[in-house]
Structures are given as structure tokens and as C-alpha cells.
Amino acid sequence: METIKSLIPDDLKRKIGESTLETLTTSCSSILDSLSTLPQFRRVIGDLTDPELALCRKSKEKALDLKQQGNASFSKGDYAEALSFYSQALRYAPMTEQVMDESFVATIYVNRASSMHKMGLLQECVQDCSRAIVLSPVYAKAWYRRGMGNASLKNYVTAIRDLETSMSMEGSSSGKNKIKEELSMIMSYFSSTNGISSSLNDQLKNFADIDELHDTKLECVATPLKGRGMVSPNDIPPASLLHSEEPLSAIVVKSCRETHCHFCFNEVPADVLFCLSCTIPIYCSQYCQEQAGGRQFGRRLQNQDVYLLQKNLSPDIAKHVMETVLSSHGKYEVEYVIPEHGHECGGAHWPAVLPTDVVLAGRVMAKFKEKGNSSGDISMPGKTLDFAHNYNQIPPDSKLELHIYAVVLSYCIQQYYALDFPSVGHAASQLILLISQIKVNSMAVVRMKALDECEAFNKSSRLSATAFTSNLEQVQVGQAIYSTGSLFNHSCQPNIHAYFLSRTLHLRSTEFVPAWYPLELSYGPQVGQQCLKERKELLKERYSFNCQCRGCSELTLSDLVINAFRCPQPDCLGTVLEMVYHKDSKEGPVQVSGASLRCKLSLPVLQQKKGVSEVAYMLLHEANVISHSDPGHCLSCGSYRDLDSLSTSSKAAMIAIEKLKDPKLSDKAPCSLMSDALKSLSFLRSIRHPYSKIVAQAEDTIAEACIKIGELEHAVQHCKESIKILEKLYGTSHIVIAHELMKLASIQLTSGGSSAALCNIARLEAILSLYYGPHATAIIPNLDALRREADSLAADIA
Numbered sequence: 001m002e003t004i005k006s007l008i009p010d011d012l013k014r015k016i017g018e019s020t021l022e023t024l025t026t027s028c029s030s031i032l033d034s035l036s037t038l039p040q041f042r043r044v045i046g047d048l049t050d051p052e053l054a055l056c057r058k059s060k061e062k063a064l065d066l067k068q069q070g071n072a073s074f075s076k077g078d079y080a081e082a083l084s085f086y087s088q089a090l091r092y093a094p095m096t097e098q099v100m101d102e103s104f105v106a107t108i109y110v111n112r113a114s115s116m117h118k119m120g121l122l123q124e125c126v127q128d129c130s131r132a133i134v135l136s137p138v139y140a141k142a143w144y145r146r147g148m149g150n151a152s153l154k155n156y157v158t159a160i161r162d163l164e165t166s167m168s169m170e171g172s173s174s175g176k177n178k179i180k181e182e183l184s185m186i187m188s189y190f191s192s193t194n195g196i197s198s199s200l201n202d203q204l205k206n207f208a209d210i211d212e213l214h215d216t217k218l219e220c221v222a223t224p225l226k227g228r229g230m231v232s233p234n235d236i237p238p239a240s241l242l243h244s245e246e247p248l249s250a251i252v253v254k255s256c257r258e259t260h261c262h263f264c265f266n267e268v269p270a271d272v273l274f275c276l277s278c279t280i281p282i283y284c285s286q287y288c289q290e291q292a293g294g295r296q297f298g299r300r301l302q303n304q305d306v307y308l309l310q311k312n313l314s315p316d317i318a319k320h321v322m323e324t325v326l327s328s329h330g331k332y333e334v335e336y337v338i339p340e341h342g343h344e345c346g347g348a349h350w351p352a353v354l355p356t357d358v359v360l361a362g363r364v365m366a367k368f369k370e371k372g373n374s375s376g377d378i379s380m381p382g383k384t385l386d387f388a389h390n391y392n393q394i395p396p397d398s399k400l401e402l403h404i405y406a407v408v409l410s411y412c413i414q415q416y417y418a419l420d421f422p423s424v425g426h427a428a429s430q431l432i433l434l435i436s437q438i439k440v441n442s443m444a445v446v447r448m449k450a451l452d453e454c455e456a457f458n459k460s461s462r463l464s465a466t467a468f469t470s471n472l473e474q475v476q477v478g479q480a481i482y483s484t485g486s487l488f489n490h491s492c493q494p495n496i497h498a499y500f501l502s503r504t505l506h507l508r509s510t511e512f513v514p515a516w517y518p519l520e521l522s523y524g525p526q527v528g529q530q531c532l533k534e535r536k537e538l539l540k541e542r543y544s545f546n547c548q549c550r551g552c553s554e555l556t557l558s559d560l561v562i563n564a565f566r567c568p569q570p571d572c573l574g575t576v577l578e579m580v581y582h583k584d585s586k587e588g589p590v591q592v593s594g595a596s597l598r599c600k601l602s603l604p605v606l607q608q609k610k611g612v613s614e615v616a617y618m619l620l621h622e623a624n625v626i627s628h629s630d631p632g633h634c635l636s637c638g639s640y641r642d643l644d645s646l647s648t649s650s651k652a653a654m655i656a657i658e659k660l661k662d663p664k665l666s667d668k669a670p671c672s673l674m675s676d677a678l679k680s681l682s683f684l685r686s687i688r689h690p691y692s693k694i695v696a697q698a699e700d701t702i703a704e705a706c707i708k709i710g711e712l713e714h715a716v717q718h719c720k721e722s723i724k725i726l727e728k729l730y731g732t733s734h735i736v737i738a739h740e741l742m743k744l745a746s747i748q749l750t751s752g753g754s755s756a757a758l759c760n761i762a763r764l765e766a767i768l769s770l771y772y773g774p775h776a777t778a779i780i781p782n783l784d785a786l787r788r789e790a791d792s793l794a795a796d797i798a
């Protein structure tokens, strides 16, 4: 990007920076004229799109080398390392029908299956064997390993069939004898267990998704301040599932490229699959592989295969082979989908290099192209997608980047479709609008992250105090654009909650919403999380709009206390702020200003010692209050504090407390560190407002440290203090409170406070069902384990 930027003359940069929707076509024509003639630009495009230079090409030599390294690791007993080498070998092995060496790929699958069998990954082992069998139905070793995997899974009937099949295909007599031995052992075990088996299907049933019916009507209406928005003509009760939707297009984020499926965004299992044509995407299953790549895995049984099988094998065995191959192939209903990654892997690596937003725009464009847009006009989506783009509000430097990326993307896509991208400004301007639409409307697909301690907890049969010692974290795994989802506006005090199962968006009401009232979700910032000023800045920077939500047009209690100091008067709960809020002179949103602006409160009003929320209300709603209060004065009684020195000492106290987080300290935190932290906490309490978020964070950090050193009673106290503050900032039914309750309940369960824990678990369940309904178990890591523990305790108490 920087190379191309440097090639653009300064006057053109200025013209682009000042461009508006009206002048976009002209600025695009100018950049096309300027770049297309430059040899350096042609070289950059060549590097990105020339298959000969691509870094993502398959290579049988590399696959062979990796397979051998896998064999070496297997021989020395390092099965995890072997698994990783075999996976990399599969990544590089050519797999398209024309060039695939089927027996080579089948061997790697079986070798990987053997490593997984050794590691106890039994289902994954059986799956890899089935993949090998699809490629090479008469491969005796694949049947043998599948039989052994099924036997370990106690699927004895199938295991016996697999081993019989293997025996009938095995050429060597020593090999046949070995299989015979295994077979007789499994048969005798099978008869001794009376044929009890747990089939894979039985286990998979547990994962069935719960589908809720919902018939909420949604309508898109024009709003005075936020463009279009969504409402319902009916009253909506809390916790109603309002909407579910598949994305128009989606892409995995760069940080998750090696860990999460590039189609559904779930973490990949040990038997990870790869793109058949290039080495970039990874998939969790054949289904995702086909949806993204658009090609069938392996090959289907041909007529001559069937003939040969029937000729060479007994009818029973031939039937078992055909059923296995067909069930591995025909597991999913094949519907025509436009492959998401199909147009990207023609031997070029631009999808791995360009920013996520730009590649996502390319995906949307390719979908429109493949949906039968025969005109060859690849600039259609910008016109067709009816989404906001906010082009005029975008900062000048971002406009320049958009121009460059639009030109680069058009060359990349052009290479795959062998189209002549119209080298006119209008086409490029449509692409710019499409990328801007993606920036404004795409959503971050997120997952709740389980922490390391939680994993340990899951494995142990009894609850451990370290189970939920850290907060659950939301991590972004993908970026996706949804047709209806994009019409919901943002609120810092949302009344609906968005979450994702795989890549499907779900929207659920978190409170009662009357008919025709705006249904709004949060694009990120929320009241309680940051103060008004920070929220507004973030939305402006990330989405280029000035937030007009209910949380930003009325000053809330949370905004007045979140970063506040406490009043120096011991009996006053007033708040001392570093900045001053005032209402805009025009009837409109709250403006936030720095120290120079005055608060509109008269001294008599201040002297009445109003509560914080009353003061907040008057501050903005009573036109006659006059401003004479500088920052540093209590909003209730007017008393003064020196904020400069308080800020410095507050930061120093936080640093002392944060030292407890150092992972090197683990459970051996020296006493002096804890006593320093406790002194700092008590200092913070003396200067910060009792509802300040900084105090909540300090309480939380100390609670976690107390758990590490086994001081569970103290941990409970600090955790409770933190929750009390968070309730003031977010409200009592916010999802943040549920996460904290999860931690508190788990400590209480361990420290013997079982009835208090059960109460907290009941509260947490109520909040989770508001936000996630029956999907809570699928979303919140380890919730099931906590529920099991609570159930057994409830039974003990009863």
C-alpha cells in the first residue's frame, strides 16, 4: 500500500482526499489513468496475481517431504508432531481431480488416522480412514485402521465389518494373520459385552441444535436521525428470538486463519481439511470445504469401480464398501451454492495479502457476478446493495486507500474471470462504494473464549477454584455482511443482542420492546463499558457516524460516575469529573467538552445536595440552570478536589494492583505484593467515586489473585464488591453481570458456600436466557459443567 501511495502525485492525493459522492467518478478516472501506466504498479499487481509467483501453490514434493517427517516423528513416538506434519502434507498435496495422486493422499490420511488413534482422537481417526477409503476403496490399511478406531469407539458391528473387509483386501499372509487376530479379539469382546455398542450417531444426537420457532414481524422504516432502522409492528417480549440469518458473504479474520474454519469460523478439529486447490484456507469438515471451495472432495464411485468391487469381493463386503463410500460422500444435501473462496484460489495469493474488508468486497462482487450477471459488469454490487456507505464522512487518507484498493481488487478479480475490467472511473467508483458499504455494514462474528483454567476445570471431575478466575472474553473470528442484519441501527443502550452460531446471525430481545419502538443492537461500545466521550469517538473513528442513540442523548448515571472521583465531603455521594458535560444549545444530542466549557448548574441547585442521577437529569433537561462549575467541583455540593495530583496517584495505585496479574507470579505471589495491592485498593476507594469502574477493575484483579493463592473467602468478598459496582454501571440484568456471577458462583461452590452459589447460578441462568435463550450452552464455554455441579449440589442439599 505504501509503495503504491508513494507513486501518486500530491495534487491527485489532494483531489481524492477532497472527493465527494458527486466527484467520485472523476477522481476514480484520474487514479486509474495515473496508476495503469506505471511499471511499478504493474509489478505490484503481477506479484499479487501471477500464478507463477504465488506462495500458495500445492506441491507434491513438499507434501512428500512433510509426510516423511511425519513418519519419522511417528517412529519416535511423538504422535502430536506426526499429526501436525501429516496435516501439513495434506495441505500441500495436490487434490484437484486432474492432478491428484489418490493413493498418495489416501496414505497420508491413514497415517494421520494412526497418529490420532494413538492420541485417543477416535472419531477423527475414523473420519480420516473414511476419507482414505473414498479415494482408494480397496486400500486394506485404511479399512484396518478404521476397524481399530471403530472398535475403540465400541462400534463393534462396524469394526468387525471393517476388519473383514480389510482382510479380504490384504495381499500378504502375515498381514491377514494380524487382522485375523484382532478380529477374533474384538468378536469375543463383542459377545462378552452382549453387543452393547454406542454408535457415532447416538453421540451426535446430543449435539442437535435446538431450533426455536419465532414469528416476529420486522419492518424497515425511515428514522429522523439514523437513516433507515428496524421496528416491529408488535410488542416484543424479552428474550424473543427476532431474527436469524445466513451471511451474504463472510471471511475469517487474519488472526484466526490457522485455528478456525474459514467457512463456519468454529475451531478446527485435529482432522482439519484444506482447500483442494491452494494452501490458504483450512476447514473443519467436508461440508464447509465444499461450501467454500465448491468442489467435491475426492471422487465418486464410477461404474467400473462398482463392477470390480463386485467381481473381487464377496457380496456382503462389496456392499459394506459401497455403503461406506457413499455415506462419506452423500452426507449432506447438495444444493447449489456459490462457492465463497472459489474465485480466489486460481493460483494467486492476493486474498492472503489484501485487508479483510477488501477481500470481503471481492467475495460479494463474485457472488453477484456468478448469480447470472451476464453483462460482464463486475461493478454491479455497489449499485445493487442498498446499504449505507457514508462516503462523504470518510477521512481523506482513508479515501485515498479506498481508491487504491478498489483498483487493485479490480485487477485481482479480473484475472480469475478473465474479464476486461472496464477501465473507467464509474466502475472503480462502484467498487469504492462497495468497500465503504462493507466497512459500514459488516459485522464482527465473535465467539466467547474459554480460558486455559477453564479447560483444566473441564477435565477434572470436581470443580476447581481456578475454573472461572478470569473473565470470559469475546474474540472476533470473522467478518460478515448480512442483508437484513445490516439494517439494524446502533445503540449504546441496546434492546436487542446479536450472537452467532457458526456463521449464522441471531438477534434476541433483551427487554420488552413496545410495537414500533426502534430495535437496536450495539456495534461495540455500550453504556457502562466506556464513558460517553469514548463511545462517541470510537463510533466516529470506526464507522464514521456521530452517535444519536438514547444512551448518548441523555446523560446517564453511568456516564457521570464511570471515571469519576468522589466528593471530598464524607457524607456526599456527588461526583467529581475531569471534564464537563453540557447540553448542546440546539435541541439535540449531548456534547462533551473539555475543561474550558462550563457546567450549566447554578450554585443554589448544587447546594441542595441532589443525588447523582437527579443532578445528571437537571444538567441536561433544565434549561434555566446556569453554568459556573469548573471540572474538579462536586456536581452535588460544589466542593473542590485537585484532579491533577489525584489522577497521578490513582494511576500509581492501579499499577501496584496490576502487578498481581503478572503470570510469572502465579500462585506464589509474595505477601508484600498482596499487601501493597490491598493498600492501593483502599486508597483508590478513598479518592474514586464508589461506582467508578476503576475500583471495580481493582476489586476484580484482587479477587483473581486471591483465588490463585487459595484465599477463597476474600476472593468472594472482592468479587461481590466488583459486581455491586458493575450493576450500577450496566444495570442488574446485563450480560457482563452474568459473566461475573459465573466466576463468583464457581468460587462459592468450591469454598463451600453452596446455597449462595445456587442463588447466583439461578440469577446467571436468568440473564443468559435473556441474551441467548436455549443457545446459552452452545455459546458459553463450560456452562454445562457448572450446571452439572450445581445440580449435584442441589440434590445433596435436598
Ligand SMILES: C[S@@+](CC[C@H](N)C(=O)[O-])C[C@H]1O[C@@H](n2cnc3c(N)ncnc32)[C@H](O)[C@@H]1O
Pocket: 225, 226, 227, 228, 229, 386, 387, 388, 390, 440, 441, 486, 487, 488, 489, 490, 491, 543, 544, 545, 546, 547, 548, 549
Ligand atoms: C449498518 S447501517 C444501519 C442502517 C442504516 N441506518 C441505513 O439507513 O442503511 C449503519 C449506519 O446507520 C447509521 N446509524 C446507525 N446507528 C446510528 C446511531 N446510533 N446514530 C447515528 N447514526 C446511526 C449510520 O449512518 C451508520 O453508518
